[in-house]
Amino acid sequence: MKATFKIFLLTVLIVGITACRNNNGEGEEENVSTSTEQASTERQGQAFVKDDVSEPTVLDIAIQSEDHKTLVAAVQAAELENALVNAGPLMVFAPTDEAFAALPEGTVEDLLKPENKNKLSHILKHHVTPGKYDKEFLKKFKKLGQASDLNVPVEVKGEDVYVGGAKIIASVPAGNGIVHVVDKVIIPEN
Template identity: 80%
Template sequence: MKSILKILFLAVLIAGVISCRTNEEAEPESTEEVSEETSLERQGQAFIKDDLSQPTVLDIAIGSEDHKTLVAAVQAAELENVLVNAGPLMVFAPTDEAFAALPDGTVEDLLKPENKVKLAQILKHHVTPGKYDKEFLKKFKKLGQASDLSIPVEVKGEDVYVGGAKIIASVPAGNGIVHVVDKVIIPETK
């Protein structure tokens, strides 16, 4: 009987030690050292990572070596969450070369905090509800943009131009399509 009690006592003791160790491992690490980056992270669905779904139009832009200026502009205008919405969205994404072709100082000026509204309006002028490939876009005369303005669609041979910008590539996304364009589409002011 004493040997059974000893075994039972040892079993309880071992279970207790294991339980204590498991609890110690599960405790969160100290939060005293919070990095500046962590404390400055933005909120919203644009910052949720999902390894299972097809990339969003924002993911595609972020992953492109030719769209660093566009991504910086989207971040400055705080439009990241718009570009990860369910959509479908067509984004006409100007390349870095297209932004560089603007008059000197234009991009730098637009990226200033006081020009956030103007920048957002220009970026929204590059977004259309829907998911149409280049061939289907040939059927349109104009597109209504998220800027509440329209842009013309022109077909020249096999090339399609939207708002005067030539579509040079297209990449399907989980929430739409990214049409890479060779020009920044500036809304006409009245």
């Protein structure tokens, strides 16, 4: 009886597999090709994984801000999204749209061109420091080492803190660091 039952299950399994192959034969190839096309057009990496549980990353905070559309466009053009969602901790000095608008006319448009991706990336990395220090703690520093491999001076004027000449006007903690909103784009000297 057990042998008969095993043969019956094996037969049902074989018939089921055969039926699935016959019904999906052509469609399966089409679906595989469509999936491959979608995968090649979608951006990949940790920055593109959706998560409703974790604290927002420094990138999430910038994306959600109404005042950082230019910064987000620049990060996307430089393809640095994945770097801004890593474990960190990271301090991002995030220039507002107003700060980008204060640059000489045509500067932002020129930097967003694909041929200027490396230059844009270098400038954006000049706005990132390892660590998670609040504004008060930053007052203890004379300079910070940026992800651009360059240093920026830290100056204290009264209660205000300036990093690379940019004034910190707000700070937002993130799951992987902190975003310090600044009033100026920090352009590397080199």
